[in-house]
Amino acid sequence: xxxxxxxxxxxxxxAMQALAADPVTIGVGYLGVAGTRSxxxxxxxxxxxxxxxxxxxxxxxNNTTGKFLNQRFTLEERRIREGEDVVQAxxxxxxxxxxxxxxxxxxxLLKAADALRDRGTLLFNAGAIDERLREADCRAxxxxxxxxxxMLADALGQxxxxxxxxxxxxxxxSHDKDKLYADALRRAATRFGAKIVQERTxxxxxxxxxTDSGVTLIQRQMPVFTxxxxxxxxxxxxxxxxxxxxxxPYRTWDPRPVAGSAGLVPRSWDAAQDQWGATQMxxxxxxxNSRRMTALDMQAxxxxxxxxxxxxxxxxxxxxxxxxxxxxxxxxxxxxxxxxLTLRDWNLQLRQPILLVDGRMVVSVSPQEGFLHQVxxxxxxxxxxPESKCKLK
Numbered sequence: 454x455x456x457x458x459x460x461x462x463x464x465x466x467x468a469m470q471a472l473a474a475d476p477v478t479i480g481v482g483y484l485g486v487a488g489t490r491s492x493x494x495x496x497x498x499x500x501x502x503x504x505x506x507x508x509x510x511x512x513x514x515n516n517t518t519g520k521f522l523n524q525r526f527t528l529e530e531r532r533i534r535e536g537e538d539v540v541q542a543x544x545x546x547x548x549x550x551x552x553x554x555x556x557x558x559x560x561x562l563l564k565a566a567d568a569l570r571d572r573g574t575l576l577f578n579a580g581a582i583d584e585r586l587r588e589a590d591c592r593a594x595x596x597x598x599x600x601x602x603x604m605l606a607d608a609l610g611q612x613x614x615x616x617x618x619x620x621x622x623x624x625x626x627s628h629d630k631d632k633l634y635a636d637a638l639r640r641a642a643t644r645f646g647a648k649i650v651q652e653r654t655x656x657x658x659x660x661x662x663x664t665d666s667g668v669t670l671i672q673r674q675m676p677v678f679t680x681x682x683x684x685x686x687x688x689x690x691x692x693x694x695x696x697x698x699x700x701x702p703y704r705t706w707d708p709r710p711v712a713g714s715a716g717l718v719p720r721s722w723d724a725a726q727d728q729w730g731a732t733q734m735x736x737x738x739x740x741x742n743s744r745r746m747t748a749l750d751m752q753a754x755x756x757x758x759x760x761x762x763x764x765x766x767x768x769x770x771x772x773x774x775x776x777x778x779x780x781x782x783x784x785x786x787x788x789x790x791x792x793x794l795t796l797r798d799w800n801l802q803l804r805q806p807i808l809l810v811d812g813r814m815v816v817s818v819s820p821q822e823g824f825l826h827q828v829x830x831x832x833x834x835x836x837x838x839p840e841s842k843c844k845l846k
Contacts, residue, residue, distance in 0.1 A: 476519070476520075476523045476525040477523060477524050477769075477770040478524075478525050478527060479515075479519075479524060479525070479527070479551070479552070479760070479764055479770040480527050480529065480549050480551060480552070481526060481527065481528050481529070481552045481553070481554065481757055481760060482528075482529050482530075482531065482546035482547070482549075482553040482554065483504075483505050483508050483528060483529070483530045483554050483555075484531050484533070484539075484542060484546055484553055484555045484556070484557060484565065485504060485505065485531075485532050485533075485556040485557065485580070486532060486533055486534075486556065486557065486558075487532040487534045488501075488534075489501055492695055493695050493696075493699040493700075494699060499747070500744060502742065503747055504579060504747075504749040504750060504752070505530050506738070506742045506750050506753075507738070507746065507747075507749070507750030507752070507754035508579075508756070509528060509741070510737065510738055510741060510754055511753070511754040511756075511757030511758045511761065512528045512757060514761065515761030518761065519765070522765055522768060524765070524770060526757075526760075526761065529549065529550055531545065533561075539557065539565050540565060540568040543564075543565035543569055544568060547569050547572055547574045550574075551573070551772035552575050552576075552577065552760050552772065552775075553565075553569075553574060553576050553577070554576075554577045554579050554598075554753055554756045554757060555576055555578055555579060555581075556580030556581075556749065556753070557578075557580060557581060559581050559585065559586055559590070562576070562578060562581055562586065562595065563586070563592065566592040566594055566595050567592070570592070570593075570594050573594075573772055573773060573776075574594065575596065575772060575776045575779075576596070577595075577596045577597075577756035577757075577759065578595055578596065578597045578598065578599055578756075579599055580599055581599060582599055582601055582602050582605070583601070583602070583633070584601050584603055584637070584836070587601055587800040587802050587836070588836065588841065588843050589843075591800050591801070591844070592845070592846065593801075593845040593846055595801065596756070596759065596779065597803060598753070598756040598803050599721065599752045600721050600802075600803075600807060600834075600835070601637075601802065602633060602634055602636075602637040603834075603835045603836055604805075604807060604834040605637070605720070605807060606634070606637035606638045606719070607637075607644065607645075607834045607835060608806075608820070609638075609689075609712055609717070609809065609819075610641030610644065610645045611819045611824050611833070611834075612717075612816075612817050612821055613686075613687055613689075613712065614645045614646060614647055615822070615823070617686075618647075618686035618710070619646060619647045619648055620648055620650050620684065620686045620687075621642060621647055621648065621650065621685060621686070621689045622649075622650060622651055622653075622679070622682050622683075622685040622687075622688045622689065622709075623635065623639070623649045623651070623652045623653070623689050623690075623691065624653050624654075624655060624678075624679075624688065624689070624690045624692070624697075624698070624701070625652060625653070625654050625655070625690075625691045625692075626654075626655055626691060626694050626696050627654060627656045627657045627696075628693070628694040628696075630693040630694060631691050631694055632691070633693075634713075634714070635652075638691055638713065645824075649689075650682070650684065651685075653678070653679075653682075655692070655696065655697045657694065657696045657697075671700045671704065675701060675705065676704060676705065676706045679701070679704075679706045679707070680706040681706075682706070682707065686709065687709060687710050687711070687712055688701060688705055688709050688710070688711045689711075689712050689713040690713040690714045690716075691713055691714060692713070692714035692715070693714060695714070698711075698715035699714075699715050700715075701715050702716050716811065717810070717811055718810055718811070719807050719809055719819070720748045720808050720809075720810055721748045721805060721807060722746065722747070722748045722750070722751030722752070723748070723808050723810040723815060724745035724746055724747070725810055725813060725814050725815050726808060726815055727815075728789075728791065728818075729789050729790060730789050731789040734746070734789050738750065754788075755786065755794070755803070758788070759779060759784075759786050759803075762784070762785075763775045763779045763784060766778060779796065780796065780798060782798075784796060786803075788805070790805060790806045791806060791818070792806065792831075795831075797832070797838070799841050799843055799845075800841055800843040800845070801845070802835065804831035804832065805831065806818050806819065806820065806831065807819045807834060819834060820834060
């Protein structure tokens with residue numbers, strides 16, 4: 454009798470051990486560009502693991518929950534070098550990973566998305582802020598964890614208008630992405646009732662200012678560049694190329710605050726963020742990486758956490774089932790920003806608050822009080838449904 458009882462118990466234990474030993478593996482790829490870009494400030498030089506460090510932290514977080522659901526998350530990183538075929542790299546990652554987090558330029562991301570469309574691979578854009586990826590060039594297999602330029606510009610614009618600083622002097626760099634950011638700032642000014650009193654272009658003539666005479670040169674150049682402007686409340690700089698904006702604070706001809714690409718800067722995340730439980734997140738990241746968490750780290754973390762949230766809610770690692778849930782009305786993800794983040798179903802952009810930071814502190818968080826919306830106040834940042842030209846394909 455005792456033997457008969459032990460038989461079923463032993464079988465159950467064996468089955469449980471087999472189940473525990475063979476979890477569902479959910480592969481996540483990370484596709485980025487090799488190398489790092491230089492910045493004007495030696496203090497803020499990006500590291501070679503910028504972005505992927507956030508993804509690795511999220512994999513740990515996913516596995517903490519996943520062990521209770523018999524799910525195991527893995528991360529495979531691949532970096533493409535100049536001249537390397539992004540389609541080949543993306544296809545190789547897709548062999549073992551149903552989800553790929555990307556930090557790619559817009560054109561490269563579109564090539565990867567189109568190449569993987571028929572495979573059913575779901576891509577998460579963690580790096581590119583280009584508007585066209587959510588508008589005319591939107592893709593049904595690309596989720597956007599990174600904010601857009603218009604979201605960043607609207608977040609800044611709301612605060613400047615709330616502060617009653619409606620008159621802007623707009624300084625624009627000479628590179629294409631500087632001009633795109635300037636377009637977003639012009640749109641924000643029109644949208645929220647600000648006025649651009651004048652625009653000036655800073656031509657990038659090359660050369661380096663990190664020389665013995667650098668400070669002297671800058672101290673002479675920047676006041677002259679901003680001299681004789683019409684009356685304005687705030688100087689707004691569009692300088693994504695990081696050529697001149699960092700030199701503006703404390704060097705303008707008129708004593709005015711600086712915002713945009715320097716001074717008060719809109720970001721999805723900052724090392725100074727400590728609200729809504731963010732301190733423990735910052736501490737865990739610091740412990741693992743011996744550095745502060747960047748916006749790109751957080752965008753990659755959010756993308757991987759979106760995957761983890763959807764797999765736990767569906768109790769499935771099936772890519773189609775997870776994709777359908779993320780795109781559905783019941784999906785949301787927490788990201789230490791004071792509210793749950795949801796997806797805009799018309800262009801697959803993640804709704805999210807934007808931090809306004811000065812390099813040391815979080816000055817404010819947009820949307821600002823009083824900017825209302827019939828669906829979500831977060832939709833006051835960026836292109837709303839009626840404005841969208843996206844036709845998912």
